[in-house]
Amino acid sequence: MEKAGETTARQLLNPSPADRLRTRLLRRGPGPAALAIPFRIPMRLLLALLWLCFCLGAQTGAPPPALHMPPGAEAGPGFDAETAAKAYLATWKPDQKARSDAYFEGGYWLQLWDLLIGAGISILLLATRLSAKFRDWSQRIASRQPLAAWLYWAQYSLAIFIVGLPWAVYEGFLRESQYGFMNQTFAAWFLDQCKSLAIDILLGGLAVVALFAIVRRLPRTWQFWCAGAAILITMIGALISPVFLAPMFNKYTPLEDAGIRDPILRIARENGIPATKVYEMDASRQSNRISANVSGLLGTERITLNDNLLRRCSPQAIMAVMGHEMGHYVLNHVYKMMAFLTILFVGYFSALRRSLDWSLAKWGARWQVRGVSDPAVLPLAALILAILGFLATPIQNTLTRTQEYEADIFGLNAARQPDGFAESALLLGEYRKMEPGALEEFIFFDHPSGRTRIYAAMRWKAENQCLGNAVNPCAR
Numbered sequence: 001m002e003k004a005g006e007t008t009a010r011q012l013l014n015p016s017p018a019d020r021l022r023t024r025l026l027r028r029g030p031g032p033a034a035l036a037i038p039f040r041i042p043m044r045l046l047l048a049l050l051w052l053c054f055c056l057g058a059q060t061g062a063p064p065p066a067l068h069m070p071p072g073a074e075a076g077p078g079f080d081a082e083t084a085a086k087a088y089l090a091t092w093k094p095d096q097k098a099r100s101d102a103y104f105e106g107g108y109w110l111q112l113w114d115l116l117i118g119a120g121i122s123i124l125l126l127a128t129r130l131s132a133k134f135r136d137w138s139q140r141i142a143s144r145q146p147l148a149a150w151l152y153w154a155q156y157s158l159a160i161f162i163v164g165l166p167w168a169v170y171e172g173f174l175r176e177s178q179y180g181f182m183n184q185t186f187a188a189w190f191l192d193q194c195k196s197l198a199i200d201i202l203l204g205g206l207a208v209v210a211l212f213a214i215v216r217r218l219p220r221t222w223q224f225w226c227a228g229a230a231i232l233i234t235m236i237g238a239l240i241s242p243v244f245l246a247p248m249f250n251k252y253t254p255l256e257d258a259g260i261r262d263p264i265l266r267i268a269r270e271n272g273i274p275a276t277k278v279y280e281m282d283a284s285r286q287s288n289r290i291s292a293n294v295s296g297l298l299g300t301e302r303i304t305l306n307d308n309l310l311r312r313c314s315p316q317a318i319m320a321v322m323g324h325e326m327g328h329y330v331l332n333h334v335y336k337m338m339a340f341l342t343i344l345f346v347g348y349f350s351a352l353r354r355s356l357d358w359s360l361a362k363w364g365a366r367w368q369v370r371g372v373s374d375p376a377v378l379p380l381a382a383l384i385l386a387i388l389g390f391l392a393t394p395i396q397n398t399l400t401r402t403q404e405y406e407a408d409i410f411g412l413n414a415a416r417q418p419d420g421f422a423e424s425a426l427l428l429g430e431y432r433k434m435e436p437g438a439l440e441e442f443i444f445f446d447h448p449s450g451r452t453r454i455y456a457a458m459r460w461k462a463e464n465q466c467l468g469n470a471v472n473p474c475a476r
């Protein structure tokens with residue numbers, strides 16, 4: 001349901017992503033090292049789909065909580081969706097609501113600050129000619145262009161990691177701790193950041209080398225070829241992430257609890273999902289946010305629940321969340337997202353080309369950047385892509401929010417747990433504003449708001465009372 005899991009990227013994805021890579025990719029705006037990765041923005045979108053979080057908090061060893069249905073939401077002849085939705089929303093205390101609103105609304109400003117700080121770092125690297133110095137040093141060591149590009153990338157990644165660290169500590173650690181979402185010590189959090197940096201330098205470096213090779217060899221049409229390569233890179237990332245990257249940050253084990261696992265596999269079979277195992281991950285290592293996801297691509301697909309979800313949510317809510325996740329799979333959301341990203345990438349790279357040509361004509365000599373195929377251009381490219389991504393935020397959010405709503409509807413039909421779904425929406429509301437204005441939801445929400453989701457669940461309940469007991473319909 002939600003993005004970004006324990007992390008979530010805040011929004012989609014951030015607060016405590018289980019892995020730093022996911023965290024950074026999901027994080028709004030350019031985090032330090034993030035700025036430079038041309039495919040970062042789309043990856044964020046994609047991962048937002050792949051990593052959904054649901055609930056918060058965990059009580060180790062406690063039995064699964066029972067579903068709590070507020071007075072006014074019980075099924076019966078007088079059941080009214082509007083009244084039931086209001087009953088659920090009224091279960092929140094005013095201070096809970098104020099805290100959630102403050103956390104989420106603060107995130108709006110963080111997006112702007114991410115952009116401004118990332119822009120400041122890029123301009124600093126260019127104006128001080130540090131970027132040109134990185135390039136000169138790389139070329140002195142390596143005569144071959146791909147290796148020189150990779151060496152540049154390594155220095156650049158390290159530089160933005162160091163310069164951006166104070167902001168990353170505030171946004172990713174201090175603020176999360178302040179709101180009670182952080183389960184890691186600073187040392188463990190920092191180690192995760194370092195792991196992500198290493199992955200960025202190695203795997204991100206391969207991507208950068210490939211993109212620069214395209215720019216050098218196809219000087220007239222590189223923007224189109226780079227868009228295609230970026231899609232390919234995004235797909236490879238989605239393919240290897242659950243199998244190779246995510247386990248570097250968290251432990252994944254097959255879920256042994258048959259009471260939870262078997263109903264999930266049954267719903268999976270009913271919907272043609274070829275899963276035979278359900279995994280559990282120790283997301284509580286980083287955060288107390290709950291998440292679940294169906295991740296992977298082309299055979300690496302898997303269903304994963306995080307331990308916070310298992311401990312905090314009722315069995316009905318877990319079923320509801322899994323129904324939603326399966327909706328992403330059955331509705332081919334990942335592939336549709338790829339198609340959308342292809343269009344978006346062509347737009348981004350075309351705009352990038354024009355903007356680079358214009359900027360380099362104006363300031364290239366002063367910055368000692370020799371052209372679009374010079375690795376020293378990277379801070380400028382990152383800055384332009386970050387601005388484009390920032391401007392396109394409402395479009396990207398609307399795309400993911402639309403898919404999330406589709407998955408919500410699918411999940412209600414698949415799991416038949418409207419009250420479990422309402423419970424999970426309430427828990428997600430602990431870090432996402434529950435009742436935003438319409439324009440606010442359009443611009444900032446990459447998932448439907450809690451109010452939208454709870455109302456959809458209660459409407460489903462009203463229209464399907466014939467199925468019997470809404471808590472456990474059709475003897476499920």
Ligand SMILES: [Zn+2]
Pocket residue numbers: 001002049052324325328404407
């Ligand atoms: Zn979702």
